[in-house]
Amino acid sequence: xxxxxxxxxxxxxxxxxxxxxxxxxxxxxxxxxxxxxxxxxxxxxxxxxxxxxxxxxxxxxxxxxxxxxxxxxxxxxxxxxxxxxxxxxxxxxxxxxxxxxxxxxxxxxxxxxxxxxxxxxxxxxxxxxxxxxxxxxxxxxxxxxxxxxxxxxxxxxxxxxxxxxxxxxxxxxxxxxxxxxxxxxxxxxxxxxxxxxxxxxxxxxxxxxxxxxxxxxxxxxxxxxxxxxxxxxxxxxxxxxxxxxxxxxxxxxxxxxxxxxxxxxxxxxxxxxxxxxxxxxxxxxxxxxxxxxxxxxxxxxxxxxxxxxxxxxxxxxxxxxxxxxxxxxxxxxxx
Numbered sequence: 001x002x003x004x005x006x007x008x009x010x011x012x013x014x015x016x017x018x019x020x021x022x023x024x025x026x027x028x029x030x031x032x033x034x035x036x037x038x039x040x041x042x043x044x045x046x047x048x049x050x051x052x053x054x055x056x057x058x059x060x061x062x063x064x065x066x067x068x069x070x071x072x073x074x075x076x077x078x079x080x081x082x083x084x085x086x087x088x089x090x091x092x093x094x095x096x097x098x099x100x101x102x103x104x105x106x107x108x109x110x111x112x113x114x115x116x117x118x119x120x121x122x123x124x125x126x127x128x129x130x131x132x133x134x135x136x137x138x139x140x141x142x143x144x145x146x147x148x149x150x151x152x153x154x155x156x157x158x159x160x161x162x163x164x165x166x167x168x169x170x171x172x173x174x175x176x177x178x179x180x181x182x183x184x185x186x187x188x189x190x191x192x193x194x195x196x197x198x199x200x201x202x203x204x205x206x207x208x209x210x211x212x213x214x215x216x217x218x219x220x221x222x223x224x225x226x227x228x229x230x231x232x233x234x235x236x237x238x239x240x241x242x243x244x245x246x247x248x249x250x251x252x253x254x255x256x257x258x259x260x261x262x263x264x265x266x267x268x269x270x271x272x273x274x275x276x277x278x279x280x281x282x283x284x285x286x287x288x289x290x291x292x293x294x295x296x297x298x299x300x301x302x303x304x305x306x307x308x309x310x311x312x313x314x315x316x317x318x319x320x321x322x323x324x325x326x327x328x329x330x331x332x333x334x335x
Contacts, residue, residue: 017132017165019054026128029053044077044092051092051121052079054130059083062169073113075290076104080115085177089115096122096133099158106290108145108154110321112330113290114138116180117168120161134161135168138181192332195254195262196314198231207233207252230255230263236271237322237329248277248322250331261313262335266320267306268298277302281324285310288317 033045052070059068059081066084073080081088089107101120107113118141120133136156145154162168171180193204210232230253237248249271255263268283270276277298285294285307294307312318316335323329 017058018129019058019132020129021050021054025050025053026125045074047092047094047123047125048074048077048079048090050123050125051090051130052081054123055088055090055119055121055132056081058132059088062165063172066172073290076107077102078104078107083172086117086172087115087181089113089118091118091120092123093121094123094125096120096158101133101156101158101161103141103154103156104291105145105154106286106292108138108141109284109292109323110286110290110319110330111323112319114181116177117171119168120158132165133158134163135165136161137171192317192334195252195264195333195335198233198254199256199262203233206235208235210234210251229253230265234269235331237268237331248281250320250322252333257311259313261311263309263311264335265306265309267304268322269304275303276300277305278324281305282321283307284321284323286319286321286330288319290319293318 029046029049032049033042052074056068056070059066063083066086067082068084069082071080071082071087077092079090079092081090089103091101091103093101103118107115107118116138117135118138119135122131122133124131140160141156144156144160193207194202197203232251232253234249234251237250249269251267251269253265253267257263266283266285268277268281279298279300281298283296283298283305284292287293294310296305296307298305307320312335314335318333318335320331320333321329322331
């Protein structure tokens with residue numbers, strides 16, 4: 001028996017990578033975070049940037065052959081880097097004394113914010129250093145999250161993270177990105193449907209009249225009993241052979257409201273003569289930052305699913321996510 005047994009926490013500390021931060025990083029982090037509205041937001045963004053700069057420097061030293069670029073996304077306690085063809089989500093925290101890492105669920109569930117690797121970083125500002133505590137692959141993180149209740153944040157035990165950071169380097173060299181993160185579409189806001197133009201009679205490509213959906217040639221069966229007023233259009237959504245069929249129909253209904261607002265109703269329907277949607281199909285409303293505002297999931301015999309009617313001012317961005325298993329499609333909109 002050992003006279004002085006090593007505690008698990010101490011063992012994790014031994015495996016962690018410590019990165020010293022230069023004065024320039026602190027000055028840059030302060031400058032980039034000072035425009036936030038509240039002190040709490042400013043402090044968290046400050047920590048985010050320090051964690052981002054530290055991980056960027058560490059990756060540059062460990063994998064110099066892969067190009068590395070910062071992404072503009074920086075919200076809540078996460079920020080992003082592009083490492084070659086891999087995306088890295090950097091999670092910043094002041095301490096891990098409770099052995100838990102907090103991750104916004106939108107950083108995992110929103111396919112436009114999901115990353116191949118999630119790196120947990122403890123920022124020790126007074127010591128002028130960061131500690132890289134470990135990392136998780138997207139597929140591993142998804143498997144774990146399926147076992148817990150859906151909240152705005154996921155609380156991931158530190159023990160779930162891979163403490164051997166050399167594994168991250170090996171993955172980047174020998175694993176295809178699609179083997180870790182099989183997500184459809186990756187260019188966020190590249191194509192945005194402008195709903196205010198529908199009021200003027202201008203419609204984006206791919207958005208068809210309901211008559212197109214219910215024609216015998218299309219062999220579609222849309223229930224529109226909840227969509228009796230306003231401007232209505234539908235679009236075919238292709239999630240591939242995982243559904244055992246080719247398409248779903250995303251139905252959008254908008255109405256003009258007071259105070260320069262638009263009302264929006266979103267439905268998802270089966271097509272090709274199918275009576276029911278596949279089970280466990282998720283329809284989500286996302287804010288521009290990726291936060292899940294609403295979500296509904298289909299059951300075994302749902303003819304259609306819909307989000308709650310919502311209103312917004314003209315110019316507001318949002319997204320609709322359709323997801324089953326690891327396959328996702330996001331449609332971007334602006335009111």
